[in-house]
Amino acid sequence: MAFLAVPQPFDFELTTERFRVFGPDFVTLWSPGGLHRVVGGREVRVKAVPGGVDVDPLDEETGRVVLKLLGGEFDLAGFEPDPVLAPEVARLRGFRPALAPEPFEMLVGAITAQQISVKAARAVLNRFIERFGVRAERAYAFPARDAVAVASPEDLTTIGFSRSKARYVLELARSDQDLDALSSLSDDDVKAELTRLPGIGEWTADWFLARHLARPRAWPVGDLALRYAVSAFYGDGRVLTIDETRELGPRFEPFQNLTAHYLLLASRNPG
DNA sequence: TACCAGGTAAAAA
């Protein structure tokens, strides 16, 4: 049991909302007592305390993972939201976009969520985690890339992946792409590298920039929920097209990522 | 019961 400071402002309940509202996440498992996650093979419990979180057990790697998970690297204090969004940012003060700490986890999660509802995707992904991941106490470690690489397409289609997605996940696991090395590239270069892989289009690459690398200007215009949210705040009554949503991006410069996350959270949680 | 949901690639026009 040890205190880990989180940059202020920080609201634990708002930040962890996405680990509850779409159904349980077996890898980042929410319970009334706090968040459970496996780090380095050990289960860690994270709960809110004033000024940050209590982490048990806490070591250097765990601190790094938990801070990333809770969006600690976003510069919320320096966030200057668009005037239309400002009241929502004030209402939802302390919300930090929760990040996927590992790149493979981010990409498999995004592939799973392509086209289908987040709740449907969550059910499929949890079966994948049960099948290929390792359980500690309550939470599972996300399946290791080499454990997935030796799976068969049928292993994945049985769980609920489409044949296409089964191939995307297997080719990603077996690809020689160094996913950790992507963090040193520019936004455009990350997208160029990722979209060379089968099944990774602009939407998936944009969310990788947004929810794994925390790039300030990530703006996932292909995302249907984001288009609905943008349309609700900036539209004229109809749903904006992808191109129209893209054209609004510069208005939020350089806070596109935070803007997208606040728009989505505000839309899910109307005032 | 249908229909749609935080896309992508391949086929068809």
Place this chain on the structure above:
DNA sequence: TTTTTACATGGT
């Protein structure tokens, strides 16, 4: 080059 279609599951 642009438009259309197949895909799989879970919630409403």
